[in-house]
Amino acid sequence: MIDQRILPNRFEYISCDSAKSVAEAIKLMVVRGAPAIGCAAAFGIALEGLKLNKENNKNFRKKFEIAFKVLAESRPTAVNLFWSLAKMQKVFNENINLSLGELSEILLQEAISIMEDDIKINKKMGAYGADLLNDGDVVLTHCNAGALATAGHGTALGVIRSAVVQGKKISVIADETRPFLQGARLTSWELIQENIPVTLITDNMAGYLLSKGEINAIIVGADRVAANGDVANKIGTYMVAVLAKRHKIPFYVACPLSTIDLNCPNGEAIPIEERAKEEVTGYRNILWAAKGVSVRNPSFDITPAELVTALITEKGIVYGPNKFNLNSFLTKC
Ligand code: MRU
Secondary structure (H helix, E strand, O other): OEOOOOOOOOOOEOOOOOHHHHHHHHHOOOOOOHHHHHHHHHHHHHHHHHHHHHOOOOOHHHHHHHHHHHHHOOOOOOHHHHHHHHHHHHHHHHOOOOOHHHHHHHHHHHHHHHHHHHHHHHHHHHHHHHOOOOOOOEEEEOOOOOHHHOOOOOOHHHHHHHHHHOOOOOEEEEEOOOOOOHHHHHHHHHHHHOOOOEEEEOHHHHHHHHHOOOOOEEEEOOOEEEOOOOEEEEOOHHHHHHHHHHOOOOEEEEOOHHHEEOOOOOHHHOOOOEOOOHHHHEEOOEEOOOOOOOOOOEOEEEEOHHHOOEEEEOOEEEEOOOHHHHHHHHHHO
16 A cells, blocks of 8 residues: 555555554554545455465454454544445355355455445546536645545545546645645645645635635545534544635535444544544654643544535435435435
């Protein structure tokens, strides 16, 4: 996988050969972004199968059990991780009586299909979402919901990419996204690669630009959407959604159906990851905070459904998401 920690300065791959090494890569954010984490976890199980088969491991059922557990514990908020592990577990259970060689091949095929489907889904979301953007729009996005955060194309950036492919001139305002800088490092890098105009701002500049009428729409991704339409996404998203309401700017959330978690009745039920204080007190080897200061580092926040103009999914758009219209939309899907 691409080591996203060192982008944009260096582009390097790291190799994983077991569920444990993939779980470690997810935890350390070598790979990040909800759909990408889901794909990585599926490959974690597939790699474990290949490894156990190579070792001709007789204790493979127990080893798989540990592999599923280790991956499920890697990060708590993005539901795509649990969604893809559930898919892999189902395939595992259905083929448990086959030889280890056959089982591991079937698991590998399932991981490949999760990855390939993710790209197709992103393109479908992109097509629905692109219709919401007008030629000349300036779109603000938060964090990185691009190709790097998915198997390819992206969710929020996928919508922007698709609009550009339709011939619309779209320019992007990228929030820096403290503290891990996904906007400064990853969104900016991705868009520069494709010649889509992008301007970087620090997170606290969004209100000023919105108050000046410089932004036409906001599009973000999601790590989990609750049954009532509340959205968990990168810390700072809620702040942007409140600003969008104040300035009457549409606030769109691009999310595949795999991000919608009907087991969470509302945002309160979504587990929010707290990460290391070092992400806030400095960056890499630089320390800028006062030594000994106490620190909070919630990595995600909840945007209440009432602030969301629409969810953009691969099956269509849900305007003003709430418990009732989301449920009836999903029933029709
Ligand atoms: O902590 P991260 O970088 O994994 O958080 C990623 C986000 O919050 C993204 O916006 C979200 O996963 C949607 S990605 C298509």
